Amino acid sequence: IGLIGGNQIRVQEVNLGNEYEEPLYTMTGPLQGNSTLPDDGGIVGVAKEGKELGTNPIKATITNHGKPGITIEKQVTGNMGEYDRAFEFTISVTHNDNPVSVDGTYGNGENAVIVENGKFSLKDDQSFTIPNLPTGSKVVVSENDYQSSGGYTTTVKIGNADADNQLSGIIEDLKISTTILFTNQKGVDVPTGIFSDHYPYLMMLAIAAI
Numbered sequence: 001i002g003l004i005g006g007n008q009i010r011v012q013e014v015n016l017g018n019e020y021e022e023p024l025y026t027m028t029g030p031l032q033g034n035s036t037l038p039d040d041g042g043i044v045g046v047a048k049e050g051k052e053l054g055t056n057p058i059k060a061t062i063t064n065h066g067k068p069g070i071t072i073e074k075q076v077t078g079n080m081g082e083y084d085r086a087f088e089f090t091i092s093v094t095h096n097d098n099p100v101s102v103d104g105t106y107g108n109g110e111n112a113v114i115v116e117n118g119k120f121s122l123k124d125d126q127s128f129t130i131p132n133l134p135t136g137s138k139v140v141v142s143e144n145d146y147q148s149s150g151g152y153t154t155t156v157k158i159g160n161a162d163a164d165n166q167l168s169g170i171i172e173d174l175k176i177s178t179t180i181l182f183t184n185q186k187g188v189d190v191p192t193g194i195f196s197d198h199y200p201y202l203m204m205l206a207i208a209a210i
Contacts, residue, residue, distance in 0.1 A: 003058065005049030006032075011060040012042025019132050021065045029058035069131035070139055070171070071179040074122035078187030080151075086121040087184065088144040095134040102130050122182075133174060142168040143182050152184040 025043035027035035035045035093100040106113045106128040113128040146152040157163040159178045169180035
């Protein structure tokens with residue numbers, strides 16, 4: 001765009017969509033003073049007087065960052081695990097100490113997950129994704145206590161971190177899309193041979209029967 005000294009330039013992106021954060025704007029080149037960021041969006045600069053404008057154009061840069069999402073997965077393991085059971089969860093999301101509602105239906109058909117008042121349920125090998133959360137959100141996902149009442153051992157794995165033996169997955173500052181995996185394990189040792197570990201007990205029973 002041809003400019004002469006004193007011309008004002010304003011650049012603003014429109015129709016951004018819900019999947020992106022507010023753009024980051026910069027403006028460089030022969031400007032009179034510094035560019036400004038108006039309250040209603042965009043960036044504004046004023047072209048500098050002189051020959052430099054013809055050889056060194058003004059450049060405006062717009063940077064878009066997609067909003068992160070959170071994926072929640074469920075796994076059940078062990079020979080006593082209830083693979084068809086619906087395990088109950090709660091989720092809360094806040095941004096700058098303000099609550100962010102994530103209620104809604106995620107997915108389609110029989111695999112759809114409904115979040116209502118921050119509560120939902122998942123079965124073994126089921127997952128869903130909540131997209132487009134504000135960058136910097138705090139996310140807390142908690143499973144009901146099936147350790148005390150159901151005999152399960154529960155672990156939580158956040159992203160690439162190691163799994164921890166706990167009931168909640170907490171992300172203090174959500175920057176990138178992240179997966180939280182909840183695993184419930186429940187099992188008993190299965191006897192593998194009569195004439196090894198159980199032989200003394202069988203002998204005691206035989207003697208008692210005489």
